[in-house]
Amino acid sequence: xxxxxxxxxxxxxxxxxxxxxxxxxxxxxxxxxxxxxxxxxxxxxxxxxxxxxxxxxxxxxxxxxxxxxxxxxxxxxxxxxxxxxxxxxxxxxxxxxxxxxxxxxxxxxxxxxxxxxxxxxxxxxxxxxxxxxxxxxxxxxxxxxxxxxxxxxxxxxxxxxxxxxxxxxxxxxxxxxxxxxxxxxxxxxxxxxxxxxxxxxxxxxxxxxxxxxxxxxxxxxxxxxxxxxxxxxxxxxxxxxxxxxxxxxxxxxxxxxxxxxxxxxxxxxxxxxxxxxxxxxxxxxxxxxxxxxxxxxxxxxxxxxxxxxxxxxxxxxxxxxxxxxxxxxxxxxxxxxxxxxxxxxxxxxxxxxxxxxxxxxxxxxxxxxxxxxxxxxxxxxxxxxxxxxxxxxxxxxxxxxxxxxxxxxxxxxxxxxxxxxxxxxxxxxxxxxxxxxxxxxxxxxxxxxxxxxxxxxxxxxxxxxxxxxxxxxxxxxxxxxxxxxxxxxxxxxxxxxxxxxxxxxxxxxxxxxxxxxxxxxxxxxxxxxxxxxxxx
Numbered sequence: 001x002x003x004x005x006x007x008x009x010x011x012x013x014x015x016x017x018x019x020x021x022x023x024x025x026x027x028x029x030x031x032x033x034x035x036x037x038x039x040x041x042x043x044x045x046x047x048x049x050x051x052x053x054x055x056x057x058x059x060x061x062x063x064x065x066x067x068x069x070x071x072x073x074x075x076x077x078x079x080x081x082x083x084x085x086x087x088x089x090x091x092x093x094x095x096x097x098x099x100x101x102x103x104x105x106x107x108x109x110x111x112x113x114x115x116x117x118x119x120x121x122x123x124x125x126x127x128x129x130x131x132x133x134x135x136x137x138x139x140x141x142x143x144x145x146x147x148x149x150x151x152x153x154x155x156x157x158x159x160x161x162x163x164x165x166x167x168x169x170x171x172x173x174x175x176x177x178x179x180x181x182x183x184x185x186x187x188x189x190x191x192x193x194x195x196x197x198x199x200x201x202x203x204x205x206x207x208x209x210x211x212x213x214x215x216x217x218x219x220x221x222x223x224x225x226x227x228x229x230x231x232x233x234x235x236x237x238x239x240x241x242x243x244x245x246x247x248x249x250x251x252x253x254x255x256x257x258x259x260x261x262x263x264x265x266x267x268x269x270x271x272x273x274x275x276x277x278x279x280x281x282x283x284x285x286x287x288x289x290x291x292x293x294x295x296x297x298x299x300x301x302x303x304x305x306x307x308x309x310x311x312x313x314x315x316x317x318x319x320x321x322x323x324x325x326x327x328x329x330x331x332x333x334x335x336x337x338x339x340x341x342x343x344x345x346x347x348x349x350x351x352x353x354x355x356x357x358x359x360x361x362x363x364x365x366x367x368x369x370x371x372x373x374x375x376x377x378x379x380x381x382x383x384x385x386x387x388x389x390x391x392x393x394x395x396x397x398x399x400x401x402x403x404x405x406x407x408x409x410x411x412x413x414x415x416x417x418x419x420x421x422x423x424x425x426x427x428x429x430x431x432x433x434x435x436x437x438x439x440x441x442x443x444x445x446x447x448x449x450x451x452x453x454x455x456x457x458x459x460x461x462x463x464x465x466x467x468x469x470x471x472x473x474x475x476x477x478x479x480x481x482x483x484x485x486x487x488x489x490x491x492x493x494x495x496x497x498x499x500x501x502x503x504x505x506x507x508x509x510x511x512x513x514x515x516x517x518x519x520x521x522x523x524x525x526x527x528x529x530x531x532x533x534x535x536x
Contacts, residue, residue, distance in 0.1 A: 035116035041129045042204070044116070045211070048109040048136035052102035053285035054143050055357075055377055056094040056292065057082055057520065058481030060302060063447075063494040064313065064474075067508070068305045070498060072348040075301035079292075083302040084496065084509065085517035087536070093286035093372070097523040099147055103140040104166065110137040111169040131199025135212040138192040139220060141165055145185045148534065149519050151488035152227050153452045156514070157183035161532060163522075165189075179532050186228055193221050209274045209282050215241050215249075216281035219380045222388045227489060229453055231392040238389035241280075242382065246405070249382030250412040251278040256355070257339040267339060268294070268358035269376075278382040287375040290359025293351075293479040295342070300349050304478070307499050309333055309352035311443040314341055314475060318431040318468045319410050319421040337475070338415045350499070356479040383409065383476050387469060394465040395454075399425050402465050409472060423468065432464030440495040440507045445471045450491030450513050488518050 035041055059065065060082035067083070078090035088095050110133040117126045117133070144163040150156065162185040164177035202213045212220070222237035242249060251271065259267035268290065274282060291298035309315065315333040334341040337354070344351045356377070363371040390405035407422045414421050435446040446467055449456050456463050470490070474483055487494055496509040511517060519534045527533045 035112065036120075038120065038123070038126055038129075041113050041116050041120070041126060044109060044113050045129060045132050045136065048106050048113065048133060048140075049210075049283060050099070050102040050106045050140060050143065051285060052093055052098040053283065053287050053289070053375075053377060054094075054099050054147055055285075055479075055481035056287060056289055057096060057099065057147065058484035059289075059293075059479060061085060061520075062481075062484040062487055063492070064304045064308065064478065064483050065302050066305055066308055067496065067498045068301060068303055068350045069348055069500060070505075072301035074297045074348060075299055079299050079302050085511060085515075087521040094288065096147065096520045097525070099143065100523050100526060103144050106140045107137055107166050108169065110134070110140070111166065115169045127199040128201035128204040131196040131201070131217075132212045134192040134196030135200070135217050135220065137167070138189040138196070138224070139212070141185060141189050142220075142224065145182060145189075146227075146485050146488070147520050148522050149182050149185070150514065151485070151491075151518070152182055152186055153489075154229070155452045157181060157186070161519075161534060164531065177531065186224070189224060190228070193217075193224060197221060207274060209279060211281075213280065215382075215385075216380045219280055219382075219385045219388075222385055223380075226388045226391060227485075229395070231395050234388050234392035238385040238392075241385040242389070246382070246386055246408050247412060249278050249385070250408070251276055251381075251383070253338045253412055254416075259339070259355075267355040271355050272358060272376045272378050279378045280382065281378065281380040282376055283379055284374060284376050286372050287357075287377075288373055289357040289375045289377065289479065291373065293353050293357055294359050295344055295351075295353075296359075297349060300351060303351050304353065305350035305499060306343065306345065306352055307443070307497075307502065307504065309341065309343075312438065312445045313471075313478070314352065316435065316445050317471055317475075318423055318428050319414065335417075336415055337413055340415065350501075354475075354478045377480060379480075384482075387473050387476060391466070391469045391473075394462065394469055397462060399428075399461065399465050402469065403428070406468060406472060409476070413475075428468045429461055429464045432467050433459070440497055441504050445474075447492050450493070451489065452491060452514075 035044055060079060065083055078088065078092045078095060081088045081090060092098070113129060113133040117130050120126065141163065148163055150160045158181055160182040162180045162182045164179055165185050165188045166177065167188070197217055200212060200214050200217045202208045205211045205213070218237045218240045222234045222241070225233040225237060256267055256270055259270060272279060272282060288299065292303070304313070310333060314336065334343045334352070339355060342353045342355070344353070357375050360374040360376070361371055362374050365371065386405050386409060390402045393399070393401040393405065403423055403425055410421055410423065432446065435444050436442070438444050438447040449463065449466060456466065470486060473486060477483055491513045493513060494511045495507050497507055498505040516535050521534050521536070522531060
């Protein structure tokens with residue numbers, strides 16, 4: 001790796017002043033503004049998307065992350081608190097308080113838009129704006145309920161604490177918001193989605209990919225139905241997205257692979273480009289994702305390293321036969337994908353990365369060299385619609401259709417030298433049966449699945465196909481936070497390991513099934529305002 005890309009950037013982002021977290025539950029986005037025209041409504045909705053992302057927090061909490069060197073100095077206390085599932089006390093643009101604030105601020109904007117539409121008489125010309133506002137309100141609540149609550153399940157969600165589902169643009173300076181339950185949040189979310197979906201109109205926007213366009217909206221709907229186990233609706237929504245040629249909506253990896261190895265930021269920027277047909281919704285955020293998961297020492301103490309990549313996340317995959325690819329723990333995994341995995345190794349450096357999130361810097365003072373670290377990420381893609389459908393088919397035991405969808409993904413993501421790779425029903429079953437179950441000191445891609453909405457028999461065909469989808473999802477969503485949600489909804493037990501080079505030195509902690517720490521603690525300011533905290 002060229003040295004100029006191995007620098008620790010010292011110009012830290014300035015932190016915005018923290019206001020009371022509960023303010024965003026009840027304040028208008030701008031109580032001085034009067035939204036008295038259709039054009040103002042559409043402009044207002046630009047602010048109905050969160051400006052602070054959840055991805056970093058989710059990725060640090062997931063099993064994609066290990067402690068890579070006890071004496072590695074490249075970390076901060078905030079990252080360590082996320083990694084150890086501690087209640088976060090450090091202030092950061094990606095801390096749970098910012099996630100809470102940013103989502104509720106966006107929800108307040110969506111609610112103000114809906115109120116303005118009603119006050120304007122609800123004209124048909126504002127139907128697209130109403131649809132977008134409803135989708136935005138549902139999307140922000142989805143982030144909140146999946147960060148701050150336990151995963152949805154029929155067994156527990158009627159009693160598990162949810163988040164306040166805010167549907168009014170309140171002017172009450174001291175409203176009392178009840179958290180309700182996870183099940184109630186999802187019911188309200190689905191109601192908003194189902195009302196909003198028919199109203200979305202792509203032609204209303206100059207750059208639809210920064211708004212809830214139709215493909216983004218139906219992909220989000222397929223995700224929510226996946227999380228609530230409505231398999232038929234997952235398939236119905238994904239079908240609307242993918243049409244008769246799903247391959248058309250995959251990332252153009254042949255093009256991405258033409259980028260040179262350095263600088264990584266260029267290929268990451270190409271991955272998130274609005275011109276890429278796979279990218280349905282783009283989001284910007286104040287974020288350290290680009291440096292954490294880029295060719296820098298930044299945050300290298302807690303990261304996705306070679307042990308994880310070689311043994312569980314990027315190797316022994318079900319493509320190519322019963323033993324998996326490649327069947328040995330070597331560096332071949334770095335050449336499997338197209339574009340390839342980028343491996344960075346050295347003193348205090350152990351990163352195995354996919355080009356998902358670019359590093360961008362917004363200067364507030366070019367002379368002093370200070371400003372904000374930013375990124376662009378893609379929360380909704382064609383690949384997600386495909387893999388949501390593949391998972392739903394597996395639950396319905398329509399395994400040939402799962403195989404068909406997985407092969408579309410493999411054909412697009414495999415290195416061309418392995419272009420003949422594919423999966424078959426027999427091959428997936430043989431692959432799963434040949435793998436031992438994961439232990440923290442003898443890792444494999446096969447982790448015990450314990451969803452509390454249905455018992456999965458170990459050694460069954462259904463378990464094999466679900467594993468094949470989950471390991472593919474893990475690769476697809478690497479550095480994008482979705483793995484944390486999959487861990488939660490499948491009741492996957494995960495561990496904290498200390499790793500030194502190629503050695504697993506110790507196993508330091510375990511996140512048990514329904515461990516209270518699977519729900520991040522809500523901000524102290526919200527608790528002070530009367531919102532019930534998560535149990536600890």
